[in-house]
Amino acid sequence: MRNHEVTTRQPLLKEDGSLREPGWSRQLLQIYDRNKIKAPKFRIKEWDYYLITAKDYAVAFTISDDGYIGLQSVSLLDFRKPWEHTQTILNVCPMGRLKLPATSEEGTTQYHDKRLHLKYTVKPGRRRIQCEFQNFLDGKPFACDIALEQPDMDTMVIATPWKEKKTAFYYNQKINCMPASGKAIYDGQEYLFNPKTDFATLDWGRGVWTYDNYWYWGTGNGLVNNLPFGFNIGYGFGDTSAASENIFYYNGTAHKLDDIEFHVPGDSYLKPWTVTSSDSRFDMEFKPILDRAAKVSALVIETDQHQVFGHLSGRAVLDDGSALEVQDILCACEVVHNRY
Numbered sequence: 103m104r105n106h107e108v109t110t111r112q113p114l115l116k117e118d119g120s121l122r123e124p125g126w127s128r129q130l131l132q133i134y135d136r137n138k139i140k141a142p143k144f145r146i147k148e149w150d151y152y153l154i155t156a157k158d159y160a161v162a163f164t165i166s167d168d169g170y171i172g173l174q175s176v177s178l179l180d181f182r183k184p185w186e187h188t189q190t191i192l193n194v195c196p197m198g199r200l201k202l203p204a205t206s207e208e209g210t211t212q213y214h215d216k217r218l219h220l221k222y223t224v225k226p227g228r229r230r231i232q233c234e235f236q237n238f239l240d241g242k243p244f245a246c247d248i249a250l251e252q253p254d255m256d257t258m259v260i261a262t263p264w265k266e267k268k269t270a271f272y273y274n275q276k277i278n279c280m281p282a283s284g285k286a287i288y289d290g291q292e293y294l295f296n297p298k299t300d301f302a303t304l305d306w307g308r309g310v311w312t313y314d315n316y317w318y319w320g321t322g323n324g325l326v327n328n329l330p331f332g333f334n335i336g337y338g339f340g341d342t343s344a345a346s347e348n349i350f351y352y353n354g355t356a357h358k359l360d361d362i363e364f365h366v367p368g369d370s371y372l373k374p375w376t377v378t379s380s381d382s383r384f385d386m387e388f389k390p391i392l393d394r395a396a397k398v399s400a401l402v403i404e405t406d407q408h409q410v411f412g413h414l415s416g417r418a419v420l421d422d423g424s425a426l427e428v429q430d431i432l433c434a435c436e437v438v439h440n441r442y
Contacts, residue, residue, distance in 0.1 A: 106344045119269040124344035128256045134204050134308050140269045141310040143197040144169040150211050151305040154282045155432050158182050159293050161286050165213050172196040174213045184392040187239050206306040246286035250302045255354035260347040262340035270310045272340050277304040278332030314441045318364045322433025329353040335362045371408050386416035409436040
């Protein structure tokens with residue numbers, strides 16, 4: 103059944119390491135247990151990624167343990183220039199040593215070395231991101247202390263298998279529309295966040311992937327009619343016959359979408375895109391501002407990423423059939439090819 107919704111709290115994996123119930127859910131119902139995975143440690147991928155946006159700037163943070171490589175990164179983006187800088191620290195074969203929590207709902211996720219101190223703290227209804235990054239750029243440090251509110255609201259959780267390998271799976275939660283407060287500091291400038299207008303997205307993921315994957319993903323938050331509006335759209339990753347991760351939220355309630363397609367200009371990521379859904383409930387124009395591009399090729403690892411930031415405008419149709427007019431929602435839409 104397309105867009106099958108999981109409603110039962112249960113272990114994520116069966117005894118053979120395959121997904122018990124592929125599909126989507128509004129909360130983190132299926133229980134992840136790293137010890138139940140039937141794959142080598144170097145194939146297990148675990149990550150927590152936060153993106154916090156204001157009108158003119160954004161920050162992003164990644165703590166990840168991808169088996170034979172760990173990737174810890176901080177990004178600062180200024181859309182007025184436009185300009186961005188991402189600083190990344192790579193670790194060889196962490197394979198579980200970072201001890202990332204088995205759930206997004208509690209606990210502490212952190213990474214520390216001589217140069218970078220990055221910590222996420224989760225408590226009921228709120229989250230906190232603290233960071234100190236020495237020599238972030240040009241010998242200058244980056245620092246932040248940002249608080250996120252997490253009201254009682256729907257989220258997007260997806261459990262996706264791969265047809266070609268039954269022990270491969272993608273278990274992911276996206277939490278949108280979290281009001282953000284606090285600040286980041288770099289080069290004497292403060293980047294302030296106002297919880298009335300500025301929001302965060304969490305991309306929390308655990309799983310075992312196949313080696314070669316190509317995907318599209320988009321996320322954004324803002325206000326429509328002075329109420330929180332956010333979206334999560336994506337495709338190309340795994341076997342989505344049970345459910346897609348396409349959804350938008352309005353005032354805390356999820357509205358599920360069918361298939362999404364990104365129409366990206368062939369000659370430039372910075373020309374306008376369109377984004378459409380097969381059920382005609384999400385019809386948008388995306389006007390890019392900045393392409394945060396990254397390409398790495400080293401032995402068996404290859405990644406080619408274009409995370410494009412810009413504004414989304416158009417029409418979104420609620421479950422009751424009424425339409426929202428969406429205007430200039432700041433968001434990120436990405437096209438990624440990974441081989442690792």
